[in-house]
Structures are given as C-alpha cells and as structure tokens.
Amino acid sequence: MYKILGKRQLAPQIYLMDIYAPRVAKSAKPGQFVIVKIDEKGERIPLTICDYDVEKETVTIVFQTLGKSTIEMADYQVGDYFSDFAGPLGEASEFIHEELPVLKQQRMVFVAGGVGTAPVYPQVKWLQQQGVQVDVIIGARNQEMVILENEMKALGATVYVTTDDGSYSRKGLVTDVLKELIDSGKAYDHVIAIGPMIMMKFVAKLTKEYGLKTTVSLNPIMVDGTGMCGACRITVGGQIKFACVDGPEFDGHLIDFDEAMRRQAMYKTEEGQSLLAVEKGSHTCGCCGGAK
Amino acid sequence: MSKITRVPVREQSPKKRVTNFAEVCLGYSLSEAMTEAARCLTCKNAKCVGNCPVAINIPDFISYVKKGEIAEAANVIAQASALPAVCGRVCPQETQCEGKCILGIKGQPVAIGKLERFVADWARENRAQPAIVAPPNGKKVAVIGSGPAGLTCAGDLARKGYAVTVFEALHEPGGVLVYGIPEFRLPKESVVKPEIANLEKMGVAIETNVIVGKTVTIDELLEEEGFAAVFIGSGAGLPKFMGIPGENANGVFSANEFLTRNNLMKAFKKQYATPIKAGKKVAVVGGGNVAMDAARTAARLGSETHIVYRRSEAELPARVEEVHHAQEEGIIFDILTNPIEVLVDDSGWVAGLKCVKMELGEPDAAGRRKPVPVPGSEFIMEADTVIMSLGTSPNPLISATTKGLATNKWQCIVADEQTGLTSRERVYAGGDAVTGAATVILAMGAGKRAAQAIDDMLAG
Numbered sequence: 001m002y003k004i005l006g007k008r009q010l011a012p013q014i015y016l017m018d019i020y021a022p023r024v025a026k027s028a029k030p031g032q033f034v035i036v037k038i039d040e041k042g043e044r045i046p047l048t049i050c051d052y053d054v055e056k057e058t059v060t061i062v063f064q065t066l067g068k069s070t071i072e073m074a075d076y077q078v079g080d081y082f083s084d085f086a087g088p089l090g091e092a093s094e095f096i097h098e099e100l101p102v103l104k105q106q107r108m109v110f111v112a113g114g115v116g117t118a119p120v121y122p123q124v125k126w127l128q129q130q131g132v133q134v135d136v137i138i139g140a141r142n143q144e145m146v147i148l149e150n151e152m153k154a155l156g157a158t159v160y161v162t163t164d165d166g167s168y169s170r171k172g173l174v175t176d177v178l179k180e181l182i183d184s185g186k187a188y189d190h191v192i193a194i195g196p197m198i199m200m201k202f203v204a205k206l207t208k209e210y211g212l213k214t215t216v217s218l219n220p221i222m223v224d225g226t227g228m229c230g231a232c233r234i235t236v237g238g239q240i241k242f243a244c245v246d247g248p249e250f251d252g253h254l255i256d257f258d259e260a261m262r263r264q265a266m267y268k269t270e271e272g273q274s275l276l277a278v279e280k281g282s283h284t285c286g287c288c289g290g291a292k
Numbered sequence: 293m294s295k296i297t298r299v300p301v302r303e304q305s306p307k308k309r310v311t312n313f314a315e316v317c318l319g320y321s322l323s324e325a326m327t328e329a330a331r332c333l334t335c336k337n338a339k340c341v342g343n344c345p346v347a348i349n350i351p352d353f354i355s356y357v358k359k360g361e362i363a364e365a366a367n368v369i370a371q372a373s374a375l376p377a378v379c380g381r382v383c384p385q386e387t388q389c390e391g392k393c394i395l396g397i398k399g400q401p402v403a404i405g406k407l408e409r410f411v412a413d414w415a416r417e418n419r420a421q422p423a424i425v426a427p428p429n430g431k432k433v434a435v436i437g438s439g440p441a442g443l444t445c446a447g448d449l450a451r452k453g454y455a456v457t458v459f460e461a462l463h464e465p466g467g468v469l470v471y472g473i474p475e476f477r478l479p480k481e482s483v484v485k486p487e488i489a490n491l492e493k494m495g496v497a498i499e500t501n502v503i504v505g506k507t508v509t510i511d512e513l514l515e516e517e518g519f520a521a522v523f524i525g526s527g528a529g530l531p532k533f534m535g536i537p538g539e540n541a542n543g544v545f546s547a548n549e550f551l552t553r554n555n556l557m558k559a560f561k562k563q564y565a566t567p568i569k570a571g572k573k574v575a576v577v578g579g580g581n582v583a584m585d586a587a588r589t590a591a592r593l594g595s596e597t598h599i600v601y602r603r604s605e606a607e608l609p610a611r612v613e614e615v616h617h618a619q620e621e622g623i624i625f626d627i628l629t630n631p632i633e634v635l636v637d638d639s640g641w642v643a644g645l646k647c648v649k650m651e652l653g654e655p656d657a658a659g660r661r662k663p664v665p666v667p668g669s670e671f672i673m674e675a676d677t678v679i680m681s682l683g684t685s686p687n688p689l690i691s692a693t694t695k696g697l698a699t700n701k702w703q704c705i706v707a708d709e710q711t712g713l714t715s716r717e718r719v720y721a722g723g724d725a726v727t728g729a730a731t732v733i734l735a736m737g738a739g740k741r742a743a744q745a746i747d748d749m750l751a752g
C-alpha cells in the first residue's frame with residue numbers, strides 16, 4: 001500500500017499528489033514513469049514521475065482526469081492509499097548520461113503542452129541544478145490550465161507561456177512560440193517536447209524543417225509497463241519498439257505519430273465513456289492546434 | 293472398472309463451459325480416485341517416475357490413494373513437489389509421467405496427473421499444509437520473480453531456515469500461473485492463492501511492484517540490502533511478433549496482452565476497470581498451449597475463434613488435452629495456413645487477415661517437416677481481432693542491468709544445469725529465464741536444485 005502524503009489541485013482537472021514510495025524515490029530519474037493501481041479492481045495507469053524526494057521518500061505524480069480511473073484517483077485524499085505503485089519504469093532521459101561540460105554547451109528548449117508540463121519539470125530541475133540553463137515553452141488552453149509556471153521559473157529556467165485563447169501571456173500555439181524563438185536567433189541544439197501526441201507530432205514536423213534534434217516522450221496505452229505485453233508498441237524508424245522499456249523518450253523525427261495516435265484511441269469507445277464527467281475535448285491542452 | 297480403461301474425469305459440458313470462466317475439469321471424487329489408483333501395477337522399476345522432472349514417487353503415492361489414505365499420499369508428493377495442485381492440472385503428462393506408464397503400451401496409462409491433483413486438492417481442503425520449517429539461520433536470500441521457479445526456490449529455502457524475500461514486478465505474485473494460464477484451467481482463488489499463502493505462512497516475504505533492474509539492482513540487493521545470495525526466476529515474458537505489414541493495427545494483440553488483461557487484470561469481470569476487446573471473429577496465430585489458452589478465452593468472451601497454424605494438426609505443439617478441449621468448445625482450426633499481412637481499415641482497425649496456404653516439405657535437421665507456402669494460394673480470412681501467439685523470450689531487463697551476468701544468443705541467462713549458478717558469484721537462475729519458455733514442472737525443478745545449491749554454498 002502506498003500512502004498519499006500530499007495533494008494539490010493545479011488546475012481544473014489537474015491534480016498533483018506526493019506518494020510515499022521509498023524504493024521508487026530512491027531510484028527515480030528524470031524521464032521515467034510509474035504504474036499506479038488504485039485498488040484491487042483498478043487498472044494499471046502509467047504516469048510520469050514529476051518529482052522525487054529521496055529524503056522524504058516520496059514520488060510526485062501529476063494527472064489529468066480523463067476517464068474512469070483518473071476521475072476516481074482524483075477522489076483520493078491525503079492519508080488514503082493506492083494499492084500499487086510500481087517503478088521507476090522506462091529509460092531515463094538521455095541527457096543524464098552526458099558529460100556535464102558537454103551538457104553545459106548545449107542549448108536546450110523544452111516544449112510542454114498541458115499536463116505534459118509536469119513531466120518536463122523534473123528534467124528542467126535536474127538540468128538547472130547541474131547548472132545547465134534551459135528555456136521552457138508552456139502551452140495551455142487558457143490561463144487557468146497553465147501549470148507549474150512559477151515552479152519552473154523558481155528553478156531559474158527562462159519560461160515562455162502561450163494560451164490558446166490568449167487569456168494569459170500571449171495567444172497562440174507552442175509551435176508558434178518555438179518558431180519565433182528560433183527565427184529570432186536562438187540557436188537551439190536540442191528540443192524536448194512533452195504533451196499530447198498531436199502536439200509532439202507538430203513540434204517534430206517543425207523542427208525537422210530546421211534540422212533540430214528533437215526528443216519526445218510517448219504515452220501509448222500500456223498494461224504491465226515491463227515489456228511483457230507489447231500493448232505499448234510503436235514504430236520508430238520503421239522498427240517496432242516497446243515504449244515502456246525502449247522509451248518512453250524517442251527521437252521525434254523517427255516516430256510514426258499517426259499510427260501512435262490511432263493506437264492511443266483504441267479503447268476510446270470501450271470504457272469509462274459514460275463516466276467522462278469532464279466536458280468533451282478536455283484532452284485538448286490548447287497548445288497543439290486542432291487536437292481532437 | 294477394468295484395468296484397461298481409465299476412470300473418466302468429470303468435466304463441465306463444452307456448451308456450458310464456453311459461457312463461463314469456471315474450471316473445465318471437475319476432478320475425481322474419492323471413490324473415483326481409488327478406482328483409478330487400483331489400475332496402477334505399483335511397478336518395481338517404475339518408468340513413470342523417471343519421466344517426472346521432479347521424480348515424484350508415483351507408485352508410492354498411488355498405493356496410498358488405493359487404500360484411501362490421502363494424507364499419506366500427500367506427504368509422499370510433498371517430498372518432491374511444492375505445487376502438486378498446479379502440476380496435476382497443467383503438466384504435459386502425456387509426454388512426461390503418463391507417457392512412460394507401462395499400462396500405456398496396451399491401453400490407457402494411469403491418470404497420474406488427475407490423481408496428483410486429487411490428492412493435492414484434498415490436502416488443501418482437509419488439513420493445514422505440512423510446513424516444517426527449520427529454525428531461522430539468520431541468512432537472507434533474495435528471489436526475483438514469483439513464478440513456479442521462484443516460488444519453489446523460496447519455499448525450499450524457507451524450510452531450511454533462510455529469511456527469503458521474493459521480489460515481483462507485477463502487483464500480484466504467481467508469474468504465468470496468474471497472468472498467463474486462464475482461470476478455466478487453473479483457478480486462481482482456490483488453487484494458486486492458497487499455495488502462495490502457504491509460503492507466506494512459512495515466513496517468506498513477498499514484495500510486489502519491485503522491478504529488479506529498475507527499482508533495485510541485483511548488486512544493491514547483494515551489497516546494500518544484505519542478501520547473501522540471489523535466485524533469478526524472472527521467466528521468459530517478452531512476446532514475439534511476426535513482423536508482417538499491418539501488425540500494429542488496432543485489434544492486434546500479443547497473447548500475453550490478451551491473457552494478462554483477462555487473467556491478471558480480470559477484464560472479463562464487469563467490476564474490474566481494465567478493458568478488453570475481442571471482436572466478432574478472432575484469429576489466433578500459433579499452435580502452442582498459449583494459443584489454445586488465448587483462443588479458448590476469446591471464445592468465452594463470445595467471439596467466433598480460429599486457430600491459424602502453419603503446420604498440420606499432428607505438429608500442433610499444444611497438449612493433446614488442450615487441443616481436444618478447444619475443438620469441443622467450437623474453436624475452428626485453420627491448419628497449414630500462414631498470415632502474411634494484417635489488413636487495416638481507414639480508422640486503423642483490423643479489417644482481415646491475408647494468409648497463404650502451406651504444405652509440408654522436407655524434414656529439417658530436427659526431423660520436423662518444414663512448412664512451405666503454396667504458390668498462388670493467398671486468400672483473405674475474415675477477422676476483426678488478431679492474437680499473436682508466437683512464443684516469448686526472456687526479458688533483457690535484468691541481464692542489461694547486472695554486470696557480468698552472461699546470457700546466450702536467445703537472451704537466456706547462462707546457468708549451470710545442476711546448481712543454477714550463473715557467471716556471477718552468489719547469483720543463481722532457473723526456469724524460463726534460463727531455458728526459454730518451457731513448463732511449470734521444469735521451472736520448479738530448477739528452483740529446487742538452486743535452493744539446494746544455495747544452501748550448500750551458504751551452509752558451508
């Protein structure tokens with residue numbers, strides 16, 4: 001059993017929780033994820049590790065209520081328990097294996113869409129703490145859906161925010177901001193995009209034109225998360241990979257996004273539809289242009 | 293009952309059982325078991341024993357059954373096997389113990405598996421399991437994976453007084469017994485869970501949700517957590533795909549995914565959250581036990597189900613009993629047929645399976661006739677769901693994160709056949725992780741031998 005030690009609502013439908021999970025906290029690295037199971041009858045829900053504290057032995061998750069399981073999860077309070085919390089899973093972000101002097105030479109920009117801002121956070125934190133200065137573009141549907149902006153700034157990152165409806169900061173898509181920054185002379189070496197598949201697809205499309213190295217973090221449907229079922233398979237450079245063990249981060253220019261998006265929608269009509277209390281289209285973060 | 297024909301075992305009728313997930317085989321009653329046991333000749337040089345991978349003293353336990361002394365029969369089995377209720381159900385008896393029974397030469401062999409199952413079920417229901425545990429010796433051993441190999445190794449070491457912790461990646465212990473083999477062949481609540489509860493009663497600690505290699509490494513277990521030895525029983529869970537076009541379409545699953553959703557996650561029960569999709573017409577590709585399990589599961593979920601197999605019926609690698617049960621349940625066997633493409637509709641779903649007819653050509657090195665495509669015989673099979681059941685290989689997670697742990701070209705961990713010792717000191721391995729996908733009883737045997745070797749090393 002894994003106790004919920006902290007809970008905070010970050011935005012309508014977006015929740016942050018600190019979970020007591022000593023083993024996971026000790027081994028977690030930026031880029032990895034966990035599998036959470038609420039109770040005996042629950043499904044296995046993959047969620048990115050958004051922060052970890054070795055001393056407090058906690059792991060932070062941030063999730064958006066989309067369907068049956070995440071809506072149920074949001075009802076859990078501090079002091080309650082999840083029955084299962086397994087991880088850390090997947091490979092850590094590639095940059096943690098690089099030499100620090102090399103990293104410091106790199107100009108990295110993170111592109112975060114909606115709830116995807118949360119998985120960007122531990123990567124930015126890790127880099128900024130090593131003294132690597134990074135830029136972050138956060139995109140959200142509207143002002144109240146912008147999350148972790150202040151936390152990112154507190155790490156020392158340069159943050160650009162854009163909203164779909166212009167209710168905050170500026171109006172436009174994350175790709176607009178990225179393009180403007182590049183065109184204004186920012187000589188980025190590496191773009192890391194995390195958000196809805198459709199956003200990552202368009203970021204990758206844009207950066208390909210500029211020949212800019214791009215990493216994306218895929219979130220296909222998973223079951224075990226350990227390489228046992230193949231549910232998470234995706235096509236990377238024409239080859240089948242299992243996102244849970246080979247990823248979840250991949251070269252954005254090699255992904256077959258259209259296939260990945262079709263696979264992600266596999267159970268759309270199957271379960272939880274009637275329970276989808278949130279308004280239709282809550283999956284659109286606003287950052288990605290026609291994400292539906 | 294004559295000595296020639298065996299006592300038939302009661303089963304749920306095929307019509308009824310395809311509508312439920314309850315166990316197909318209902319087992320013997322006491323009188324049926326005693327009658328069947330009476331057929332055994334109690335051979336002096338019993339050939340059956342030599343063909344049981346853990347050498348259960350078969351004539352001995354059966355003689356007790358003959359007399360109705362079931363507790364004594366259980367004690368005999370317990371000396372050799374930790375999971376008799378499981379093995380009595382899922383061992384390929386026709387090629388093992390029963391395959392060498394003297395009665396099989398002229399007629400039907402003694403139903404050794406069914407008798408073993410009867411004894412084990414009786415023992416579980418009628419008395420506490422004999423759990424004689426030596427006093428604690430203060431030494432810690434880590435077991436990775438809670439399949440039959442890991443459970444057996446853990447049980448044997450606990451009995452010898454070791455403090456054993458089993459680390460399991462999934463949220464529930466049992467390995468393939470829980471996530472792979474379906475309820476209708478191996479009931480989880482009544483058979484598998486009590487076996488695991490028994491181990492816990494003996495003091496074995498089971499830590500679920502620990503993926504060794506990710507959550508903690510073998511080196512950390514040995515160096516930081518004070519384990520004196522490690523046994524790796526991580527199985528062979530990595531599914532293979534064919535590599536044909538369209539294989540990533542929605543509606544194409546590995547048998548592991550399909551079975552895991554249904555068995556481990558209990559998708560067939562309404563109250564459980566995990567979804568499962570089995571369409572109107574399901575094609576299961578492959579001919580092994582796993583394919584039979586997937587097909588029979590799909591049938592129970594209401595689908596018209598086909599087995600698509602590239603050789604002929606005689607070559608089906610699945611157990612005869614399973615093939616027979618599948619046929620009774622209305623599963624259609626499309627033999628000498630090989631898929632070459634999954635057809636995909638506009639929305640990304642399976643629209644059909646393009647296949648080619650096969651014929652058997654020259655025998656290969658192993659004497660098996662190789663299937664070859666019949667030119668121009670391509671045709672399209674109707675299907676909206678395809679389940680790939682092409683075998684599995686060991687997951688590289690552990691070998692990739694353990695320095696100096698040797699593997700072979702099939703990703704299997706290299707281990708000494710007698711002791712299970714790997715290329716790393718104090719690290720042992722056994723079961724499917726070493727042999728590739730094999731059987732429950734072989735995994736158990738390996739767990740047993742490793743427990744002995746670990747004891748020899750640590751006691752010395």
Ligand SMILES: Cc1cc2nc3c(=O)[nH]c(=O)nc-3n(C[C@H](O)[C@H](O)[C@H](O)COP(=O)(O)OP(=O)(O)OC[C@H]3O[C@@H](n4cnc5c(N)ncnc54)[C@H](O)[C@@H]3O)c2cc1C
Nearest residue numbers: 046047048062063064067068069070219220221222264272
């Ligand atoms: C590696 C990875 C990291 C993720 N990180 C986060 C995160 O940090 N925060 C967050 O809010 N979400 C994250 N997700 C997505 C999250 O797992 C799904 O939103 C969640 O499973 C939805 O479950 P549900 O029952 O509430 O909704 P459902 O109604 O079941 O599904 C809604 C949508 O969620 C997706 N989904 C459903 N089941 C799964 C599944 N088993 N695995 C993956 N996706 C599924 C599908 O696209 C589906 O259409 C991540 C997914 C992956 C694979």
Ligand SMILES: Cc1cc2nc3c(=O)[nH]c(=O)nc-3n(C[C@H](O)[C@H](O)[C@H](O)COP(=O)(O)OP(=O)(O)OC[C@H]3O[C@@H](n4cnc5c(N)ncnc54)[C@H](O)[C@@H]3O)c2cc1C
Nearest residue numbers: 437439440441461467468472504527723724730731732735
């Ligand atoms: C569907 C199906 C039907 C079968 N039917 C039969 C049958 O009828 N008769 C028969 O004899 N055999 C059958 N088999 C084969 C048999 O089940 C296996 O040979 C046997 O279970 C192998 O046992 P094992 O202990 O080596 O591994 P497994 O049973 O595979 O157990 C391995 C365990 O280790 C865990 N694990 C893996 N990696 C890690 C890690 N890094 N850290 C922690 N834990 C980890 C896994 O989650 C799993 O629980 C069948 C197999 C399948 C899949």
Ligand code: SF4
Nearest residue numbers: 344379383388389405
């Ligand atoms: S363990 Fe298997 S092989 Fe041995 S006697 Fe029992 S059923 Fe036969």
Ligand code: SF4
Nearest residue numbers: 332333335340393394
């Ligand atoms: S070979 Fe057959 S008859 Fe002889 S002891 Fe074994 S089971 Fe009995």
Ligand code: FES
Nearest residue numbers: 225227229230244
């Ligand atoms: S989630 Fe099962 S293999 Fe990746």
Ligand SMILES: [Mg+2]
Nearest residue numbers: 067068069272
């Ligand atoms: Mg769900």
